[in-house]
Structures are given as C-alpha cells and as structure tokens.
Amino acid sequence: MRMELIGLKSRLIRPGDDVLEVLEGALEREGAALEDGDVLVVSECALATAMGRVVHLQDVKVGRRAMELGRRYCISPELMQLILEHSKMVLGGIEGYVLTLRDGFLCPNAGIDSSNAPDGCVVLPLDDPHAEARSLREGVGKRMGVRIGVVISDSRTHPLRLGCVGIAVGVSGFRGIVDARGQCDLFGKKLAITRKALADNIASAAQLLMGEGDEGVPFVIVRGTGIEIGDIEEGIETIAPQECLYFGSLYFGSISPSELELP
Amino acid sequence: MRMELIGLKSRLIRPGDDVLEVLEGALEREGAALEDGDVLVVSECALATAMGRVVHLQDVKVGRRAMELGRRYCISPELMQLILEHSKMVLGGIEGYVLTLRDGFLCPNAGIDSSNAPDGCVVLPLDDPHAEARSLREGVGKRMGVRIGVVISDSRTHPLRLGCVGIAVGVSGFRGIVDARGQCDLFGKKLAITRKALADNIASAAQLLMGEGDEGVPFVIVRGTGIEIGDIEEGIETIAPQECLYFGSLYFGSISPSELELP
Structure with a gap:
C-alpha cells in the first residue's frame, strides 16, 4: 500500500488570476500531470486571493x-x-x-x-468552499480530461495543542467523511461509532508540503489513496454543539468546577 | 517536491510481542526497507497491545x-x-x-x-509515549542501522466536526512542532504566531493508510518529508488552558450567553 504526494509550486497568485491556468503552470514546472483517481488539495487562501477576496x-x-x-x-x-x-x-x-x-x-x-x-x-474565506471545490473539479475534468477529487484546505489548531494542522473546508468528488460503523475491528467486533475524517487527513498530509509562509505551494496532488472518485457532493458534516464531546463538555459545563477534582 | 507513504500490514499483534520483530516481518511482507530520514508512524493501540496494556x-x-x-x-x-x-x-x-x-x-x-x-x-494508553517512541527509534537504529524519526499515533476529533483524524501522542528524533515565527509570508511580512504541528500532520497522513478497524496496518513509513532527523526529544508542547482559543473561549466563557447574539 503506497501513497504519493506531489507539491506544486506556483508563481505568486494575484486577484483576478485564473486558478486553472496557475495550476497548469505549476504542473508544467514540476513536470507532473494529474491522473484519474488523484485528489488535488488547494489552499483556501490562494484560491480566495485569485477570486479577489482581498x-x-x-x-x-x-x-x-x-x-x-x-x-x-x-x-x-x-x-x-x-x-x-x-x-x-x-x-x-x-x-x-x-x-x-x-x-x-x-x-x-x-x-x-x-x-x-x-x-x-x-x-x-470563501463563501461556499464546496461549490468552489466542485467548480475546480469540473474545470480540471474539462480542461485536462481527468476525474479527480478536490479538497480546499485551511489550517486549524486542536484544543490545548500547539501548532496548526490542515483541515478540509471544501470537498468535491468523494465522501469527505467515511462511515466505518459496522466494519469489524481486528477481533471481529463491529465498530459502533467510528467515522474517519478522510478529507481532513488528506488536508493535513498536504500541509506537510504546503507550509504556512512563503513556500508558495498552493497545490498538492495526493495519489494512491484508493478513494472512489465520482459526482459526490456531500460536504463535511458538523456535529450539533450538544452532541460534541468538546463543546458539550466545555461550554455546557456538565461537570461543575467544584466537582472537578478527582478523589 | 514529492513525499511517499508506505503502509505496512502486520500479523495480529498480541500481548508480549516484540514490536521490532513484528515490524521486520511487516517490512519483509511489503518488500520494503526503512531508510535514513524516514519517519515511522506506529499505532499507539498496536504498541500498547504488544506491551501488554490489555x-x-x-x-x-x-x-x-x-x-x-x-x-x-x-x-x-x-x-x-x-x-x-x-x-x-x-x-x-x-x-x-x-x-x-x-x-x-x-x-x-x-x-x-x-x-x-x-x-x-x-x-x-501508553504511560510515556515519547519514551516508547525513543526506544523504538533506538531499537531500529541498532537493528537496521538507519536513522529515522518515530511518531506514535492515535485518533482524535476536532470540535464540532464529524470523524477522526490522526494525532501524535509520542515523537522522537525530530521536532514535532516547527516554529515558523519569523519566517516570511508570500508578501515578505514576518509570521507572528505560526507554529506547524508537523507530527500531527504526519500522524494524519499515516491514518489514510492505517484505518480504524481490521485493516491491520500498524506501521506507516513517511518518506521524503525533508525533516532533519537527530537525537531530538522535545515531545509535543501543550497550551495552557487560559491561552488556548478553544478552552479559553468555551470553558472560561469570556462572552456571556446574553451577549452571544450579533447585532
């Protein structure tokens, strides 16, 4: 099982740029081409800049x-x-x-x-990042004749942990969240609640090549994921605040501060 | 800029197993070998099982x-x-x-x-995952003669987002968090607060090949990151609750519920 990531450097992106044109230039510079089944990760900041959201x-x-x-x-x-x-x-x-x-x-x-x-x-930020992901996916399909998935990525932190990780703000062409419920674990027990944040993991992987500063790598190709690509537009599901372990515990404060100390 | 990930399937890991032996078997099965500069990601659950923490x-x-x-x-x-x-x-x-x-x-x-x-x-969970990462790194160094970094990985969710992402619970051989402060952005401005959660992004990338169920892939090799490998044992830095954006906002509730609605 092997997976490959290819980072594509581009020229500085300016408001009004055609992102597909910038992508073609970046592919040429790297001597790379998109292939059927690839996932293309695009930095939200770069895309929003091209779209004039400055x-x-x-x-x-x-x-x-x-x-x-x-x-x-x-x-x-x-x-x-x-x-x-x-x-x-x-x-x-x-x-x-x-x-x-x-x-x-x-x-x-x-x-x-x-x-x-x-x-x-x-x-x-983009007003509708899933729609932009779709439009990029369709644009790549028309212009380059390949069926790919697209992730638009940004950075977030985990609570109490230092440092930014990649996150998917837009997804098109595949299921960003994989439902693993019903799948068996190593001992044959069914998984009860597990979902895999596939698109977020892809965005994090891409961030290893993108960086946060002047690296100038707005695109990363992720190849060999085995993800099924199609006309799938499911976005990324949220959890209701009451049902979220972090939000439910921290904000709605189900344990009062006086109870916090353990015996 | 290219990066490669190689997932290594193993036999079922049982309490008392020698993890290095299991790793050698998995490398052989995949026809792969560790190289200088690789980062080896190991699932915490698999390692803890081998160490008898069942x-x-x-x-x-x-x-x-x-x-x-x-x-x-x-x-x-x-x-x-x-x-x-x-x-x-x-x-x-x-x-x-x-x-x-x-x-x-x-x-x-x-x-x-x-x-x-x-x-x-x-x-x-492991009592001291950084120490276990170090011991694995040194074990690999002695047995296979290569200088690698090690990440011990587990799963977490982001607040309000559905699905698990990979996270680093133990790191050895490189800086798990890269300080990008002082680096310039695309327009030559210095980044003021950016740190990159390198080890977390690596764990997330590896999770694309590991899965959560019966995939049986406890090891992933991440190759071509350009990370400098050495005798580095810095762990993963935490943020004090008061200084964490999530914790500070949600738990210490700096905005009272009556103020929450926007004009």
Whole structure:
C-alpha cells in the first residue's frame, strides 16, 4: 500500500488570476500531470486571493460592537468588523483571536487570513468552499480530461495543542467523511461509532508540503489513496454543539468546577 | 517536491510481542526497507497491545465516583474506573464519552481503546509515549542501522466536526512542532504566531493508510518529508488552558450567553 504526494509550486497568485491556468503552470514546472483517481488539495487562501477576496482594512466601516470586541480581544476594529460580518457567532476569545462559529464549524477570526495577504490587507474565506471545490473539479475534468477529487484546505489548531494542522473546508468528488460503523475491528467486533475524517487527513498530509509562509505551494496532488472518485457532493458534516464531546463538555459545563477534582 | 507513504500490514499483534520483530516481518511482507530520514508512524493501540496494556474489564475494582460518573455518561462503571485512574481530570461528557485531561492534552475516555481489543477487554494508553517512541527509534537504529524519526499515533476529533483524524501522542528524533515565527509570508511580512504541528500532520497522513478497524496496518513509513532527523526529544508542547482559543473561549466563557447574539 503506497501513497504519493506531489507539491506544486506556483508563481505568486494575484486577484483576478485564473486558478486553472496557475495550476497548469505549476504542473508544467514540476513536470507532473494529474491522473484519474488523484485528489488535488488547494489552499483556501490562494484560491480566495485569485477570486479577489482581498480587502483593504482601511476601507472597512467599523460599527460599535466591533469597536467594543476589538478592544476586549486586542484585535483591530477593522478586522473585528470583518469577523462579525463573516461569522454567525463570536463565542469568546483570547488576545488577538476570537473563536467564531461559521457554517456550523468553529474557526479563529472567522477564517480571515492576515498572513499571505498584501500589506494592510486580509483575505476573506470563501463563501461556499464546496461549490468552489466542485467548480475546480469540473474545470480540471474539462480542461485536462481527468476525474479527480478536490479538497480546499485551511489550517486549524486542536484544543490545548500547539501548532496548526490542515483541515478540509471544501470537498468535491468523494465522501469527505467515511462511515466505518459496522466494519469489524481486528477481533471481529463491529465498530459502533467510528467515522474517519478522510478529507481532513488528506488536508493535513498536504500541509506537510504546503507550509504556512512563503513556500508558495498552493497545490498538492495526493495519489494512491484508493478513494472512489465520482459526482459526490456531500460536504463535511458538523456535529450539533450538544452532541460534541468538546463543546458539550466545555461550554455546557456538565461537570461543575467544584466537582472537578478527582478523589 | 514529492513525499511517499508506505503502509505496512502486520500479523495480529498480541500481548508480549516484540514490536521490532513484528515490524521486520511487516517490512519483509511489503518488500520494503526503512531508510535514513524516514519517519515511522506506529499505532499507539498496536504498541500498547504488544506491551501488554490489555485489561479485562471484569478484573477492575469499581469505586463510588466511577459508579456515579458512569451512570451519568452511560459508560460502564469498570471503564469509567479505568478512565479516572488514567486521567488527571474529567471535564464533562456526552453519552458514552467523557472529555479528560491527560498529560496536558484533552482526550476522550482517557485515550482508552475499546475497539481493536479482545472481547471484554480494553487497551490502556501508553504511560510515556515519547519514551516508547525513543526506544523504538533506538531499537531500529541498532537493528537496521538507519536513522529515522518515530511518531506514535492515535485518533482524535476536532470540535464540532464529524470523524477522526490522526494525532501524535509520542515523537522522537525530530521536532514535532516547527516554529515558523519569523519566517516570511508570500508578501515578505514576518509570521507572528505560526507554529506547524508537523507530527500531527504526519500522524494524519499515516491514518489514510492505517484505518480504524481490521485493516491491520500498524506501521506507516513517511518518506521524503525533508525533516532533519537527530537525537531530538522535545515531545509535543501543550497550551495552557487560559491561552488556548478553544478552552479559553468555551470553558472560561469570556462572552456571556446574553451577549452571544450579533447585532
């Protein structure tokens, strides 16, 4: 069982760029070609930049709530305003970051990127990353004649762990989550609740080649996963806050602080 | 830039097995060999099984607190007792799972595995996974004459996201977290806070080949990462709860529920 990852360096992506054209250039530079069954991972920040989702902070009109929350969390009022506009809810925060709810997922600062944006600018997240993944998949199909899956990736942290891992914000062409319930374990017992976050693991694998800074690798080909590619558009399922182990335990606080110490 | 992952199937691992011997058998079966610079990912559950960390639930003596919490979260009192013994703190829970603090990290049910354990048994997590990673690395060095890095991997979920991703519980031979602060972004701005969870991304990549059920792939070789391998034993750094965006926002509740709705 072997899997291969190929990182594709590209030229600097600018607003208005045709991503498929940039991809073709990157493939040529690496001497690589997409093949049937590949999964193409694309950085959300790069894609959003090409789509013109770059905002000059000085152009943002700031409201009262953004002033207040910006002050509380040491975030510029302009950025805080954009965070409020691009999230459903702000749950709290720490210095420099608020935790927001966006499309049912948690993300820091509504997924707005301050790095890899031109001076004084930020890059907004995609409005509908699954639709963009689909459009890329279909574009690659038409232009290069191959059936691939697409993952649009961003970075997140795990609670209490230092460092960013890759995560899938958009998926097209395969099931991003594999239901392993009913499959047997090594001893023949049926797995009761296991689902595998296939698209997230792919995004993490790709991040090993993408990096976070000036590496300039917005695309990674993941080959040999054995994933079945097709016209599958299932997105990524969320868990209701009450049913999420982290959220349910931390936010709804089912154990009171006075009970916390163990005997 | 190319990276390769090689999954190694093994025979069923039993308590008392010599893991290096099992690894040699798996390499032979795949027709593969470890090379200098490789990172070897090993499943914690497989390693813990070989080390005899398998407990019959019927042998567990249950205390009052375990009875009480087990009832509250629909967890068998025996398993709940083991969870209490192998975690520092139980923070809360949902049906079937409690969120525990263990070595500064959050994990469900103290990292105790009910799947891939013999009937009526569970597999306890390793007491010191970094030390086990080191011992494996040194063992491979002596027996096969290669300098590799080792990651011991387990599964976790992201808050509100369905599905398991790979995570590193033990690391040896390289820096599991890469500090990218000071590196420049695409536009020459210095990254202010970025760290990359290299070991977690490697564990996630490996999980694409490992699976969660009867796949029987306890080892994955990750080749071509460009990681510098050496006598590096830094473990994985935790974030203090107050400084963690998730924990700080959800648990310490810096925004009161009445403030939550946006204007």
